[in-house]
Amino acid sequence: MELGLSLGDTPKPFSFLDKTQELVNKDLGFCMALGPRINGRSQEREETGGSSSDPTIQLNILRCSPVQINQTPPSKLSFPWLTKNLLSEPAAPPDANLQEREDGPALSSSPNSTVSSIFPMDLSLYTSHQGRGNKRDFETRLREMERDERGVSNSSRASDHDEEENCLVRKKLRLSKEQLAFLEENFKEHSTLNLKEKQALAKQLNLHPRQVEVWFQNRRARTKLKQTEVDCEYLKKCCETLTEENRRLQKELQELRALKTSQPFYKQLPATTLTMCPSCEWRVASAAASAINITASAATITAATDNTTLCLSKPRSL
DNA sequence: CGCTACGTCCGGATTACATCA
């Protein structure tokens, strides 16, 4: 289940408020909607990826040929270098910035892989140099390594791991513009990945599946954070509006109370108080009704209605 | 059928590094 937070680019941040407009009109409240959880484990997504514990399926996926990838790509991308590079030896992506990243692991295509990555490899599977690694961390990495071993035969990665292990330096990967664009395009299509998509994406980007997974997790978190900020702004404005409304009504009420003490009978209301309802807004009528409750006896109202019929009549659009 | 252990994935919080002003 997920919170019913709508996307910020919609004119109305909370789409479900359409159905509860009356509620919103009457009360300012914070609403949450519950809906089916949409993630990698949802029915339709999961069935494309198969069981996560099925190594056979993983192998079949990862061994697909470039042609297969082109036929069933995870996304309908049309990067100029994508098709070309999938079918040929990877050339450097059109990014000068990538040339500067040659201090990292060099781009290398796996001799055992039929799919050449379109991006330079810059793995950042590192060990903790501050003794922060724990059993869980180790197990997680081990799991990734094992999965990679099952599905991806990439000798260069293994050597990179060794280098990292020896260095014991935590390096932080900076994804290239192309990698980010590629990930963003995929994220636009679906914000979660099943195993198949994750591995295919990792292979194309020459990253570990874990890195792709982490990127999607962080991306979802950023999206949610951004949306929360948008919703906060919306609620803040609602709050300000209602505060102002409340202030105005309080003032009206005070004026009416003052009138009541000085002039107990509506018959004697000055004309100025009657000019406030040329459009007979329900709020005005409501304020007048409050005044009635406060000040008037039935007899007084009866007497007053002669002169103030319009103001005290039932609001038109209540 | 219910229970338990295990594996996996996710969200949220946090850390740590790279980059920029």
Place this chain on the structure above:
DNA sequence: AATGATGTAATCCGGACGTAG
């Protein structure tokens, strides 16, 4: 060159869910 701010990749942790025994 030093430094603080910022962005973000990566980690940690707990919860939910599915599956096998």
